[in-house]
Amino acid sequence: MVFLTGDLGFMALEPLQKAMGSRFINAGVSEQNMVSVSAALAKQGFDVWAYSIAPFCYARPFEQIRNDITFHDLPVTLVGNGGGFGYGVMGPTHHAIEDYGVLLTLDNMAAFIPTFDEDIEHVVRMAGDRKHPSYLRLGRGEPPANFDVPAYSPWRLLLEGQGPIVVVVGPLAGTFIAPFRELSIDERPTMWALSELPIALHALPERLLSAIAGGAAICVIEEHVAHGSAGGALALYFATNGIPLRRFRHLAARAHVYSRYGSQSFMRKLSGLDPGSAVEAIRSVSAVVT
Amino acid sequence: MHFESGVGHIGGNLSALDALVVTFREYLNEDDVFVLSKGHSAGALYTALWSVGRLSDADLRSFHRDDTLLAGHPPAAGLADIHFATGSLGHGLSLAAGTALGLRLHEKKGRVLCLTSDGEWQEGSTWEALIFALHHRLENLTVLIDENRLQGFGSTAEIASMEGLSGKLRGFDPDFVTIDGHDPAALRGAFARECVGPNIIVMRTVKGHGVSFMENRMEWHYLPLNKETFEKAVGEQNAL
Known part of the structure; x- marks a missing residue:
């Protein structure tokens, strides 16, 4: 080496x-x-x-x-x-x-x-x-206190609820665990953390696929611009495989250049990648179709 | 082969051809690695490989045609003697330095030889590679610089005040020598030098060397031969 x-x-x-x-x-x-x-x-x-x-x-x-x-x-x-x-x-x-x-x-x-x-x-x-x-x-892992980190897997289930499916790429997922837990069981999403790309490296979890096929809403969140994103790749995957995406939201990094700079959490908020924006997104994606 | 395939880049091939033939016929051994940083001289490289039996007549005839192994610039796969795809200038010296370092770490005896153009010393990465090679005292690395003083759209002097590359090199304190790049004896002598770090050989060459109407003419960086210029060039060679 x-x-x-x-x-x-x-x-x-x-x-x-x-x-x-x-x-x-x-x-x-x-x-x-x-x-x-x-x-x-x-x-x-x-x-x-x-x-x-x-x-x-x-x-x-x-x-x-x-x-x-x-x-x-x-x-x-x-x-x-x-x-x-x-x-x-x-x-x-x-x-x-x-x-x-x-x-x-x-x-x-x-x-x-x-x-x-x-x-x-x-x-x-x-x-x-x-x-x-x-x-x-x-990046810096940011799980909440006293969170038992599940064993590593490219796709990892971090949270279960009756709300939409949320897929989060990398450490950003840790920042959503506590705020999502605070939601009612009806709103709380089922959250997957994705840690390897391209998505073709590993089969998507059956449970995720069947939920999407069943019409579940999905929100993909990542600290990356929309072009070349995991969200884009997932949407293409579903479209290519005949799995209709009826309710889809994508939260992505917006830009490099801002008028103000700050910590990583500050920058995430400017891009709409903070917990408040995520909660708003899962509510809106759930509300699109009833 | 350039005529048959209608390909240009002849000028820079002819400035490097003498050195490449000597390099492959007399210098390189089985354990050695050659890196053509000036990938646009692939034709000269293929010809040198042909001269030592590593490519066939049929291979050369396929140059630059559909389904060929011999692309216009050295390819990434398919030819054991070509270790790296090159063609974008400024990569080869770093690849050669890394190879030389790898051989040293493996305690292997192989040597590495890299041929650069003079124009590509306008690439910052080439200077990064020089700094690295000097710092690590890569004695198993030889660098040939084809100083034909003409580049893609003018002379190295007009475009970047780079004529007299030796002066620029001197600031980095390398062990280098300047020779006539068309003189096999001078090349043999330069190869035989003992250096503390990389052996850097600045070859004063002539773009389009050996063809009167191509020599020191910038347009032959690009122009392909037509029937008339091909026959004229061949006629000059036959008259020698």
């Missing part, structure tokens, strides 16, 4: 650096070179991990990812820290809200979006076991 960083990881990666010795490489502030070097090392048979703040490891070196990694289907895992609005107040250059959409246009690419901190070990092992390119979108 070889681990490369684009000169990031102070107060975090030092133990890894010590453990890996010459196979820990600080490639410097040169992400394009880091990605091409990663591809070449993978071609030499190494399991390669390349780390940076999320946009610096997928947006800056996109052509290197496309030409050098994916054209040759090489097992490089790009590790992007601060997925979505993770670097909130740091500003739009540090936001990653089109990351998996862009990357999943490339052959054999998979994106891992762990929902909880407890998922990390599992998804790291899964990405490492792949013989193809992977992207690991790191």
